[in-house]
Amino acid sequence: MGHLVPNPNAQADGRTTTELGAVLPKTAEVRTSRLFVGGVDLVELARDQGTALYVMDVEHIKHQLTSYKEAFDLDITVAYAGKAFLNKAMVRILAEEGCYLDVSGGGELAIALAAGFDPAHVIVHGNNKTVQELTEAIEAGVGLIVVDCLEEIERISRIATERGIEQPVLLRIKPGVVADTHDYIVTGAEDSKFGFGITDGMAEQAVRTALENPGLKLKGLHIHLGSQIFSIRPYAEALGVLAAFAELMHTTYQCAPEILDLGGGLGIAYQASDEPATIAEYGRLITQHVTEAFGNVGAPEPTIIVEPGRSIVANAGVTLYTVGAIKDLKGIRCYVAIDGGMTDNIRPALYDARYEAVIANKANQARDTLVTLAGKHCESGDMIAVDASIQTPEVGDIVAVLGTGAYNATMSSNYNAQVRPAVVFVEQGAATVVQRRETYEDLLRRDLG
Numbered sequence: 426m427g428h429l430v431p432n433p434n435a436q437a438d439g440r441t442t443t444e445l446g447a448v449l450p451k452t453a454e455v456r457t458s459r460l461f462v463g464g465v466d467l468v469e470l471a472r473d474q475g476t477a478l479y480v481m482d483v484e485h486i487k488h489q490l491t492s493y494k495e496a497f498d499l500d501i502t503v504a505y506a507g508k509a510f511l512n513k514a515m516v517r518i519l520a521e522e523g524c525y526l527d528v529s530g531g532g533e534l535a536i537a538l539a540a541g542f543d544p545a546h547v548i549v550h551g552n553n554k555t556v557q558e559l560t561e562a563i564e565a566g567v568g569l570i571v572v573d574c575l576e577e578i579e580r581i582s583r584i585a586t587e588r589g590i591e592q593p594v595l596l597r598i599k600p601g602v603v604a605d606t607h608d609y610i611v612t613g614a615e616d617s618k619f620g621f622g623i624t625d626g627m628a629e630q631a632v633r634t635a636l637e638n639p640g641l642k643l644k645g646l647h648i649h650l651g652s653q654i655f656s657i658r659p660y661a662e663a664l665g666v667l668a669a670f671a672e673l674m675h676t677t678y679q680c681a682p683e684i685l686d687l688g689g690g691l692g693i694a695y696q697a698s699d700e701p702a703t704i705a706e707y708g709r710l711i712t713q714h715v716t717e718a719f720g721n722v723g724a725p726e727p728t729i730i731v732e733p734g735r736s737i738v739a740n741a742g743v744t745l746y747t748v749g750a751i752k753d754l755k756g757i758r759c760y761v762a763i764d765g766g767m768t769d770n771i772r773p774a775l776y777d778a779r780y781e782a783v784i785a786n787k788a789n790q791a792r793d794t795l796v797t798l799a800g801k802h803c804e805s806g807d808m809i810a811v812d813a814s815i816q817t818p819e820v821g822d823i824v825a826v827l828g829t830g831a832y833n834a835t836m837s838s839n840y841n842a843q844v845r846p847a848v849v850f851v852e853q854g855a856a857t858v859v860q861r862r863e864t865y866e867d868l869l870r871r872d873l874g
C-alpha cells in the first residue's frame with residue numbers, strides 16, 4: 426500500500442462534522458457534542474449494541490430511491506443492486522418503494538424470496554450462474570435473467586423448456602466504453618470478463634442463439650459500465666452504441682429491444698472534496714440521449730431500467746468503532762486502533778478507498794488531528810483511513826466512519842474468526858437491529874469437527 430509512506434504535507438482539514446455535507450447520511454445532525462442519525466444518538470447506540478456496528482439511515486435510503494424514480498422524464502424501472510447491501514429489511518424497503526431488485530447468484534435470490542419479494546421484480550445477474558442457480562431462478566419465476574455467455578443460453582433453454590416456461594432474458598453487452606474509475610470496477614470495456622462484445626461479433630451471435638433456442642424470450646439488452654463513476658458522459662456514448670446495435674437487431678432479426686437496462690455505477694462522495702454527478706443530472710442525460718439515440722432506430726423506444734447500488738445506500742451507512750489504543754509515532758504517523766477493520770470494510774485494502782471519519786462523542790469539535798485508523802487484524806494493510814482528519818482522539822472514543830453503507834457488510838469476512846457486526850436501521854428516533862451480531866456459535870456452526 427503505497428500511500429502508507431509518510432506524507433509530510435498531509436494536514437488535518439479542520440472541517441467540522443457538518444461541513445462534511447454529502448458524505449453524511451441525510452438525517453445526520455450534531456446535538457451538543459454528539460452525532461445523531463435518524464434521530465438516534467450514535468454514542469448511546471454504540472454503548473447499547475457494542476462496536477463495531479453498522480448503522481443505516483432508512484430515510485436516506487428512501488430519499489435516494491425516490492430521487493431515481495423522479496430523475497427521468499421516461500418510463501423507468503429502478504432495480505436496486507443487492508450486492509451493495511442486502512438483508513430482508515432492505516428488501517422490504519424496496520418492495521414498499523415499488524423498486525425491482527438485482528441479484529447475483531442464488532444466495533441473494535434466496536434472501537429476496539425469504540423476505541417475500543415478488544420474484545417477477547427480480548433481475549438475475551452473474552457471469553457464471555450455475556445450473557442450480559439458473560434452475561432456482563427460473564422455478565421461482567424471476568422477471569429477467571441477464572445472459573452473460575453463450576453456454577447460459579443453452580442452459581436456460583433446457584431448464585425452461587423442461588418446465589414449460591418461457592423465460593424473459595436480456596443480453597449483457599460490452600459497449601466498449603471505458604468509464605473513469607478503479608480498474609477492478611471497470612466492466613464495460615472490450616477486455617472484460619462480463620458480457621458479449623459487439624466488435625468481435627459475439628453480441629450478434631448471442632442474439633441469433635437466443636432466437637434459435639426455445640424456452641427463452643429475448644426482451645432486450647443490458648450494459649453496466651462500472652462503479653463509482655463520477656463523469657456521466659460514458660453513459661451517453663454507450664447509448665449511442667446500443668442504439669446502433671438495436672437497429673441491427675431490428676432490421677436483421679426483427680427483434681428490436683423492448684427493454685434497455687443501463688446498469689448502475691453512479692459515484693458518491695466518500696470525501697468532502699468529491700463531486701460526483703447528481704442523480705438528477707444522470708436522469709436528464711439518459712432521458713435526452715435515449716430519445717436522441719433511438720429516434721432513428723425505427724422501432725418503439727425501449728423502456729429503461731437502471732440498477733443503482735452504491736448511490737442508494739453508501740452515504741446512508743456509518744460504521745461505529747471504539748478506540749482501543751493510540752500509537753503516536755512522532756514524525757511518522759499517529760495510529761488510532763479501532764475494534765474492527767478489513768473484516769467489516771475491505772474497500773481500503775481492495776481499492777485504496779478513502780473514508781472520512783468523525784468522533785461521534787466530539788462531533789461539535791473541529792477535525793484538526795491527522796491520524797491513521799488502523800484495524801485490529803493481522804495485516805499491515807488493515808487500515809480503514811490513512812491520513813484522515815478527526816477530532817483529538819482518546820481511548821474509549823466512538824469513531825464513526827462515514828459512507829460505509831455500500832460494499833461493506835456484503836463484503837465482510839470472518840478473517841481472524843472475527844464475528845460480523847450487527848446492522849441497525851435508524852429512523853425517526855428509533856433504532857432497530859435488523860441483523861444481529863454474529864456469535865462464536867455462528868462461527869462454529871459449519872465446523873463438523
Ligand SMILES: *Cc1c(COP(=O)(O)O)cnc(C)c1O
Binds near residue numbers: 506649735
Ligand atoms: C454492481 C452492479 C450494479 C450496481 O453498481 P453500483 O456501482 O453499486 O451502482 C448494477 N448492475 C450490475 C450488473 C452490477 O454488477
